[in-house]
Amino acid sequence: MKLLKSWYAILVLALPSLFAFATQTLTGTINLILVGDLGFVVIAVVGVSNIIMYNVFAIFSGIGHSVNYLVAQNFGAGEMRKGMQRMYLALLVSLGVAIFIAAAGWLASGAVLKLTGGSAELVATGGEYLELRFYAMAFGIISFAFHGFFRGVGDTRTSMIVSIAANVLMVGLTYGLTYGHWGLPDMGVIGAGYALLIGEAVQLAICLIVFWGPMHKRYQTRKLQSPDWKELKLISQESGKLGLQEFSMSVSMYIFTMFVLTLGDLAAAANEVALSVMSFGFMPAFAFGSTATILVGQAIGERRPDRAKKAGTNTAILGAIFLVLLGTVELIWAEPIARLYSDDPGVYELAAHLIQVSAYLQIFDGFYNFYAGGLRGIGDTTFLMRASFVLSLFMFVPLTYLFVMVFEWGSMGAWLALYSFLVALGLAVMIRYYRTDFASVRLKAAHD
Structure with a gap:
């Protein structure tokens, strides 16, 4: 009975x-399907732009991640005045990052x-689209700090309601602006870029309304706390470590x-x-990892x-x-799923093969996210940064080069390198979690 109550509390969060996360993933999937009729070059443009934006997000995502675990600890300890002080300092940092x-x-x-090394046609097609994605990310990085809170x-x-509202808007605008439906202009892939920009701007507006509106009564969100510059240093350090953790993985994915x-x-x-389909596996991994951060952080605070x-x-x-x-669903229906994206046999047959190979291996990406979430909750950010940096740049990248460029194993070689890396990273983080003495863990403070 006690275990069932614990599981229920986990599922509630x-x-x-x-x-x-499902809405965000589904938005990316639907958008990729929607632009698919424009040809495989446009599919490649959107996909490569996704990787570039993933790198940009990763560099600065540490702001939202640090807010998440620091506020969780403050909430558990009943010190929300400190939590609000940290939140406003994080917003200041995120605003500067957004301008950059x-x-x-x-x-x-x-x-x-x-710099991606794509064809001349890909570069010519995707320049303006990528510029719009940068502008959208500027709004998104501030929103991510609010979601962390x-x-x-x-x-x-x-957080779920805000995400769903924004992403539904993005999908609708992508459909309308890409092909000129509902009286909107027919803008092609550029329209898809404007759809994401508008959606991210609206999401930030909703976050501001919720934060300064309904949440004020409980957390005094409109009351500015006196800034503690030591706390700004702490947030910058933690954001930097968590950002480097994510960036080392994302830059290796870029390579x-x-x-x-x-x-x-x-x-x-x-x-x-294939990456778009497998992102459905990243979805529960991120969700349960985020939940681990909340529950572990709040319990440490208590x-x-x-x-x-x-x-x-x-x-x-x-x-x-x-x-x-x-993974079972992906294994059985890999090809029908891949055909939703493209009717080109060369594309969907190769994608289906990659999906089937990855179906159960993604459990190791799950281990990484679940236990990394727990380690964030206790503030063990230095280990996460080091493990991610070392394995990403000194294992994943060399293996990809070896399997693709030297052994010439093609797409399958690239994916074997990817999942070799995820297996090693998932096991490393899980071992660290269980070897940690939780009784010695203290609340994260500015003087640490």
């Missing part, structure tokens, strides 16, 4: 996050796309994509289709290390069950 991202998109989007206080439902692009546009399109460690374990068990079920 995890399912809204799961739906939120927008400037980078305006000045260098074309140059960035050329919402989840930190355990309000995953609000991975560059290797895949040497195999031709068809292979690149198949790779992006000074209940025993409960914190059990919460991480139970979250990982439930998340693994979700991934096994999802």
Whole structure:
């Protein structure tokens, strides 16, 4: 009975996050399907732009992740005045980052796309689209800090509602602006870029309304706290470590994509289709990982290390069950799923093969996210940064080069390198979690 209550508490937090991440993943999937009729070069443009934006997001995602676990600890300890102080400092940092991202998109989007090594047609087609994606990301990085706060206080439902509203708008606008439906202009792939920009701007507006509106009564969100510059240093350090953790993985994925692009546009399109489908596995991994951060962080704040460690374990068990079920679906229906993206036999047959190979291996990506979430909850960000950096750049990248460029194993070689890396990373983080003495963990403070 006690275990069932624990699992119920986990699901109450995890399912809204799961739906939120599902909506985001589904939005990316639907958008890729919608632009698919424009040809495999456009599919490749959108896919490569996704990888570039993933890198940009990863560099600065540490702001939202640090808010998430710091606020969770403050919430558990009943110190929300400190939590609000940290939140406003994080918003200040994210605003500066947003200005930098927008400037980078305006000045260098074309140059960035050329660095991928794609064909001249891909670069010519995708320049303006990528610029719009940079502008959208500027709004998105601020919104992510708000989502970190919402989840930190355990309000995953609000985060879900905001995400769903914004992503439904993005899908509708992508359909309308790409092909000129509903009286909107026919703008092709550029319309898809404007759809994401408008959707991200609306999402940020909703976050501001919720934060300063309904949440003010409980958390005094409109009351500015006196800034503590030591706390700004803490947030910057934690954001930097968590950002480097994500960036080392994303930049290795960027290099991975560059290797895949040497195999031709068809292979690149198949790779992006397969990654899009496998992102449905990343979805429960992220959701349950985020839940682990909330539960572990709040329990540490309450000074209940025993409960914190059990919460991480139970979250990982439930998340693994979700991934096994999802993997079974992907294994059985890989080709019909791939054909939703493209009617080109070369694209969907190769994509289906990659999906089937990955169906159950994605459990290791789940282990990484579940236990990394738990380690974030206790503030063990240094290990996460080091493990991600070392394995991404000194295992994943060399293996991809070896399998694709030296052994010439094609797309399958690239994916074998990817999942070799995820297996090693997932096991490393899981071992770290269970070797950690939770009784010695203390609340994260500015003087740490």
